[in-house]
Amino acid sequence: MSEKYIQTKKSKIKKKIKNQKKIMTPKTTRIKALSGTGLIVLFIALACDLPIASESPPGGDANITIINPQSYPAVGGSWTVMFNTTGTADLWITAVNGTEFNKDLMFLGVRCGNETLNYELINNSIFVGNYECSETGTGTGKVLSAGKHHLEFRFSDAVEYAEKYTFISSQNKNFKKKNP
Incomplete structure (x- = not known):
């Protein structure tokens, strides 16, 4: 047989x-x-919702690449991280290494090309379920404090990092400086 x-x-x-x-x-x-x-x-x-024959399992071919892993925005300005993805998976953007949303960064949104996407703020992470984008994706936040800030981008099993060093411009001296 x-x-x-x-x-x-x-x-x-x-x-x-x-x-x-x-x-x-x-x-x-x-x-x-x-x-x-x-x-x-x-x-x-x-x-059981199993892939059949040559169909790829969900997240199996998912990948993410950060286009601008290092940035230098001013306090009060915007920090936009650009990234490309392949496949479909849950997207998690997590503030790490002492960085906190709503203290160091106010998250403003996630986009796929020109389309604004819905997201959830869960603890210190941004969550977008079943993210799929054939264009450049972006995550944008308003910088609330000076110093180094770090974000982890997790897309299925793929993980990338972005960081920024923020300075206090002469126009924004009322913002609190964070230790680098």
Whole structure:
């Protein structure tokens, strides 16, 4: 009998179907079926939302690249980080290394090209679910304090960082300086 395989990295469960038996172990999903049970395998794959044949698993090919990882905006000005992504995944922009949203940066928005996207502020992170953009994406914030600030951009398993060193311009001396 010929064997057919359907694989995915989406789940950490291994499903093995052989002669109408199902064994589940914690590993990459692999559905193994003997001839004649292909319809059952296809039904299970669709019911479990598993990728079929050569379809890539969600987030499997997701990647992010920061175009301008270093910036020097003035306090009171805007800091815009430009990035490119491939694939579809959740996008997380997290203030890290002592940087805090609403203390050091007031987040203003996420865009895909010219389209403004909805986002959620969750703790010290910006979240955009199922982000997919074939144009340049941007994350923009208003600078509230001087010093070094750091953002982590997480897109599926891909992680990139952007940082800025902010100075106090002569017009903005009323802002508090943060230690670098």
